[in-house]
Amino acid sequence: MSFLFEPIKLRDTVIRNRVWVSPMCQYSAVDGVPDDWHLVHLGQFATGGAGLVMAEATAVVPEGRISPADTGLWNDEQVAAWRRITDFLRGHGAVPAIQLAHAGRKASTAPPWEEERTVPESEGGWTTVSATGRPFGGLAAPRALTTAEIAELPGRFAAAARRAEAAGFDVVELHFAHGYLAHQFYSPLVNDRTDAYGGGFDNRVRLLLEITEAVREVWPRQRPLFVRLSATDWVDGGWTCDDSVRLARLLAERGVDLVDTSSGGAVPRAPIRIRPGYQVPFARRIRTEADVPTGAVGLITAPEQAEEIVASGSADAVLLGRALLRDPHWPLRAAEALRAGDGLWPRPYERARLT
Numbered sequence: 001m002s003f004l005f006e007p008i009k010l011r012d013t014v015i016r017n018r019v020w021v022s023p024m025c026q027y028s029a030v031d032g033v034p035d036d037w038h039l040v041h042l043g044q045f046a047t048g049g050a051g052l053v054m055a056e057a058t059a060v061v062p063e064g065r066i067s068p069a070d071t072g073l074w075n076d077e078q079v080a081a082w083r084r085i086t087d088f089l090r091g092h093g094a095v096p097a098i099q100l101a102h103a104g105r106k107a108s109t110a111p112p113w114e115e116e117r118t119v120p121e122s123e124g125g126w127t128t129v130s131a132t133g134r135p136f137g138g139l140a141a142p143r144a145l146t147t148a149e150i151a152e153l154p155g156r157f158a159a160a161a162r163r164a165e166a167a168g169f170d171v172v173e174l175h176f177a178h179g180y181l182a183h184q185f186y187s188p189l190v191n192d193r194t195d196a197y198g199g200g201f202d203n204r205v206r207l208l209l210e211i212t213e214a215v216r217e218v219w220p221r222q223r224p225l226f227v228r229l230s231a232t233d234w235v236d237g238g239w240t241c242d243d244s245v246r247l248a249r250l251l252a253e254r255g256v257d258l259v260d261t262s263s264g265g266a267v268p269r270a271p272i273r274i275r276p277g278y279q280v281p282f283a284r285r286i287r288t289e290a291d292v293p294t295g296a297v298g299l300i301t302a303p304e305q306a307e308e309i310v311a312s313g314s315a316d317a318v319l320l321g322r323a324l325l326r327d328p329h330w331p332l333r334a335a336e337a338l339r340a341g342d343g344l345w346p347r348p349y350e351r352a353r354l355t
Contacts, residue, residue, distance in 0.1 A: 002307060002335075004017065004334065005341045006018065007051075008317065011223060016051045016093055017050075019331045020317050021320065021321075024325070025057055026041060027070065031072075032058075032073075032075070044328040045324060048324070049344045055085070055097065057101035057103075058070070058073050059073070060101070060156045060157050064107060065103060065107055067111055068125060076163075078163070079163050086167055087168060092346065093344075095170050097173060099174075100215075101180055102157075103128075104181030104184045105128050105141075106128075106179055107126070108126050118139045129145050129181075130145065136268065144193070157174065157211045170224075172223070174225070176228060177260075182207065185207045188237065189267050205250065208251075212255070212256060216254060224258065230244075231279065231285075232244070232264070232282065244259075245286055246290075248290035256292065259287075260295040261296060276300070280314050284313070287315060287316070293317075296315035296318050297319040297320075303334035304338075306318045306320075332345055
């Protein structure tokens with residue numbers, strides 16, 4: 001019996017296995033609308049056997065996009081385009097999920113295959129906003145949000161969650177990691193505010209809890225709500241795993257069902273010690289000490305490695321990114337290697353099975 005290919009139930013949602021697709025931006029949308037590229041990109045993971053397929057960081061407002069080519073969920077045209085994709089994912093056995101995001105001071109940037117730069121208004125960019133007025137690296141300086149503007153953000157996320165439901169998603173994940181807007185509030189390396197949203201721990205996490213409460217209020221009770229956290233900033237004086245455990249407890253109290261555990265991104269050139277499974281210990285600590293399910297992500301590439309992570313109780317699921325870009329049928333191959341996952345292969349592909 002493989003732990004990796006055991007189903008998991010979160011609220012009323014049953015996910016067929018613990019191999020999940022990590023959200024991966026494609027920088028291929030126009031006006032926030034996903035198209036055929038997104039259908040094929042995400043659809044291949046469903047036919048490849050993944051249990052949950054999570055769409056990329058999707059902006060709750062236009063100025064929250066990482067780049068002008070990011071997807072969004074702020075209008076009905078986007079809802080209809082996403083519905084076509086979620087219908088396909090569900091029809092091929094995967095649970096459709098989406099990550100809702102606001103990039104803050106890391107918004108309005110060029111796609112990663114171009115030089116790192118802020119896209120100016122003359123090229124479709126915009127003035128970015130943040131908890132601070134200080135820039136990220138060589139990007140343009142943001143404008144610090146007013147308290148009135150901060151008060152509008154939970155409602156923006158809640159409205160996007162309503163649209164996610166209309167678009168057919170079964171899971172919503174709030175993107176509170178990787179140096180994007182929420183992380184810009186809770187990281188002491190970035191947040192230099194002196195109002196109710198700056199200073200000590202409670203103030204720096206206030207916006208995250210307000211967003212979570214607003215989304216949980218409108219997101220159906222029977223559907224799971226995830227949060228992605230950066231468990232550590234990897235810099236002295238920054239956010240720590242101890243802080244993440246404390247925050248995870250508060251999030252769980254507010255109805256979060258799983259913490260998708262990543263790290264870094266608050267400041268440039270953090271000395272991250274990258275190695276296979278380097279973020280798994282963070283997922284294990286949060287799972288054990290905050291008593292909330294977790295997902296592990298980061299340099300998980302081998303079926304046996306993924307199996308051990310779940311079997312040992314380090315995490316409840318693994319989220320793969322680059323490994324699935326290289327091999328969208330990784331789950332099918334892993335099931336064969338672990339002698340598990342009967343019924344996972346699509347019938348048109350069964351002739352390709354090695355056993």
